[in-house]
Amino acid sequence: MSDEKIERAVLVSIAASSSHVRECELSLDELERLLSTAGASAFCKVIQIKESFDPRTCLGKGKVQEIAEICKNNGIGLVVFDFELSPMQIRNLEADFGGDVRVLDRSMLILDIFALHATSGEGKLQVELAQLKYSAPRLVGHGTELSRQGGGIGTRGPGESKLETDRRHLHEKINSLEARLRELEHNRSVMRAKRDRSGIPKIGIVGYTNAGKSTLLNRITDAGVLSEDKLFATLDPTTRKATLPSGETVLFTDTVGFIRKLPHHLVKAFKSTLDEVVYSDVLLIVSDVNDPEVGEHLRVTEEVISDLGAGDKPRIYVYNKCDALDNCAQHVEPREDTVMISARTGYGMEELFTLISDMLSRLKKEYTLLVPYAEQACVSSMYDKYSVLSTEYLAEGVLVRVVLDERGRGLYGGYIVTSDGEV
Ligand SMILES: Nc1nc2c(ncn2[C@@H]2O[C@H](COP(=O)(O)OP(=O)(O)OP(=O)(O)O)[C@@H](O)[C@H]2O)c(=O)[nH]1
Ligand SMILES: [Mg+2]
Numbered sequence: 001m002s003d004e005k006i007e008r009a010v011l012v013s014i015a016a017s018s019s020h021v022r023e024c025e026l027s028l029d030e031l032e033r034l035l036s037t038a039g040a041s042a043f044c045k046v047i048q049i050k051e052s053f054d055p056r057t058c059l060g061k062g063k064v065q066e067i068a069e070i071c072k073n074n075g076i077g078l079v080v081f082d083f084e085l086s087p088m089q090i091r092n093l094e095a096d097f098g099g100d101v102r103v104l105d106r107s108m109l110i111l112d113i114f115a116l117h118a119t120s121g122e123g124k125l126q127v128e129l130a131q132l133k134y135s136a137p138r139l140v141g142h143g144t145e146l147s148r149q150g151g152g153i154g155t156r157g158p159g160e161s162k163l164e165t166d167r168r169h170l171h172e173k174i175n176s177l178e179a180r181l182r183e184l185e186h187n188r189s190v191m192r193a194k195r196d197r198s199g200i201p202k203i204g205i206v207g208y209t210n211a212g213k214s215t216l217l218n219r220i221t222d223a224g225v226l227s228e229d230k231l232f233a234t235l236d237p238t239t240r241k242a243t244l245p246s247g248e249t250v251l252f253t254d255t256v257g258f259i260r261k262l263p264h265h266l267v268k269a270f271k272s273t274l275d276e277v278v279y280s281d282v283l284l285i286v287s288d289v290n291d292p293e294v295g296e297h298l299r300v301t302e303e304v305i306s307d308l309g310a311g312d313k314p315r316i317y318v319y320n321k322c323d324a325l326d327n328c329a330q331h332v333e334p335r336e337d338t339v340m341i342s343a344r345t346g347y348g349m350e351e352l353f354t355l356i357s358d359m360l361s362r363l364k365k366e367y368t369l370l371v372p373y374a375e376q377a378c379v380s381s382m383y384d385k386y387s388v389l390s391t392e393y394l395a396e397g398v399l400v401r402v403v404l405d406e407r408g409r410g411l412y413g414g415y416i417v418t419s420d421g422e423v
Contacts, residue, residue: 007040007153009078010070014058015049024082026293027260030231031082031106037230038112038153043076057092058085064096071101078153081105084263087137104154107263108135113232115156122184123236123273129177130269136170185272192279195251196407199385200241201360202251204280204313206305208297209233209257211286212320215343217254225254232257237276245350246357253280258304260296267307278310281406282359284352289319289331289340314363316355322347364405369415372397382412 011031013024024047032042048063057064058081067079077100079093085105093103104112111131118124135154195202205213214227214234221240226233239253253276267274277283285301287294298317305311316337322328323342332340339355341348366389371379376398382388386408389401404412 007078008043008074008076009035009040009080009153010067010076011035011042011045011080011082012059012067013045013047013082015047017051018049021047021049026296027082030260031080031109034106034109034113034231035080035153037232038109038116040078040153043074044070046070056089057096058083058089059093064093068097068101071097077101079103080109083261085138087140090138102152102154105138106261107266108138108154110232110259110262110266111135112154112156114235117232117235120236122181122188125177125181125184126270126273127235129174129181130266132170132174132177133269134265181272188272188275192275195239196279196410199405199407199411200249200251201281201363201405201407202239202253202276202279203282203284203356204277204310205252205254205284205286206277207257207284207286207301207318208288208291209259211257211288211297212343213257213286214238214254216284216286216318216320216341217252219343219346219349220252231259235273237273239276244353244357246353248357248360250356250360253277258301260300262300262304264307267304271308274308277305278308280310280313281363282356283310283313283315284318284356285315286318286320288321289328290321290324294319314359316352316359318352360405364403367402367404367409367412367416368418369400369402369412370394370397370417371400371412371415378412378415382408 011028013028015021015024025045028045028047032045035042046063046067048059050060054060059067070076071079079097079101081103083105084107085093085103090103090105094101097103111127111134114127115131118127139154205217207213209231210229210233212227214225217225217238217240218227221242225238234254235256237253237255239251241249241251243249255277256270256273283305285298287297287301291297302311305313316339317335319328319332319338319340320343322340323345325331328340332338337355339348339352341352379391379398379400382400382402387403389403392399402408409416
């Protein structure tokens with residue numbers, strides 16, 4: 001594509017005070033990367049330092065005027081805000097900027113990228129639904145022209161038709177998508193229950209977008225998952241089986257990356273795919289050790305994990321892309337739940353596998369169960385998956401001493417009479 005064809009945009013942020021400017025700049029740099037992933041480029045970045053908040057446009061009159069001039073003088077047709085705007089604020093801003101300028105916010109841009117990268121039926125439906133709920137009310141008014149012109153950044157939908165902005169049809173479409181998604185969610189939970197019965201431990205690979213999660217899954221399992229130097233290259237989760245050097249079989253799941261200012265409603269929209277995180281036994285939290293913002297990325301990741309209700313999962317901190325540093329170890333405080341790797345070269349993989357095996361065996365505990373005779377079929381299934389230490393036939397049922405992991409506790413927890421220390 002020639003440079004002329006790449007849409008250019010003005011990026012806008014507001015800093016609450018001058019001490020927040022650096023933070024805004026970093027976030028705008030990320031917005032610029034999001035924009036380029038969506039196929040456009042940044043013409044310039046504008047930060048307004050403003051203590052009070054004007055609900056009509058978020059910006060002061062002078063700033064609106066300044067941006068309008070920039071757009072007019074340079075033929076720019078797109079302004080992207082680094083925070084969420086209401087439909088009314090978008091309309092006010094577009095009116096103030098002049099007829100030809102479109103306004104998008106960060107969430108609309110992220111949804112646009114999701115729309116480009118969704119591959120599975122479920123992923124596409126989730127994006128379409130999120131767009132109908134979030135982007136469509138913000139695009140009302142662009143409706144007919146956009147459909148005719150073939151949309152543009154912020155309007156691309158994965159559905160068969162162009163993003164529907166007609167209010168009358170919105171409600172109906174949302175209901176039907178929600179019903180289809182419920183069905184898919186049910187199928188996913190049936191599949192998950194089947195996997196759970198297999199007793200194979202599940203490892204969720206999570207972390208900030210572009211940290212190298214997919215590259216790591218490929219390194220471990222040859223999964224052939226698309227890994228790219230783009231934000232949100234992965235949208236749909238991929239699960240692959242692998243055997244650790246210790247001989248243990250485990251399932252690894254690669255998931256969608258996280259990003260700062262990811263609104264709760266967006267996280268919720270992808271809940272069914274992110275549930276793979278919630279149902280993991282161990283989380284591998286992958287970070288790019290080269291990124292100066294690694295601390296902030298970890299904070300965001302932890303926040304999303306706890307929003308998902310997985311805050312108490314055992315975790316291993318994986319610092320990736322070590323090959324790009326001279327002395328990797330210097331950059332990370334050594335801890336027993338921390339490992340430095342290069343998913344690209346394979347450096348540190350043995351250590352990672354050892355940490356995973358250790359963590360899994362620490363999650364196992366010895367239990368005494370009392371299984372009523374009417375349900376004793378489950379004792380034989382226990383033999384297939386877990387290490388049964390002894391059985392004793394009592395008047396009330398079978399007394400079983402067995403080593404269970406978290407999944408086993410989920411399956412047989414109802415029969416537990418005592419639990420001992422770690423094995
Ligand atoms: N130098 C170096 N680059 C790496 C390493 N691992 C991944 N990368 C690069 O980092 C970029 C992102 O990798 P991905 O595996 O797509 O990252 P991801 O975390 O899956 O990203 P999303 O799916 O977008 O959230 C790609 O260009 C990879 O080639 C590594 O160990 N070293
Ligand atoms: Mg990925």
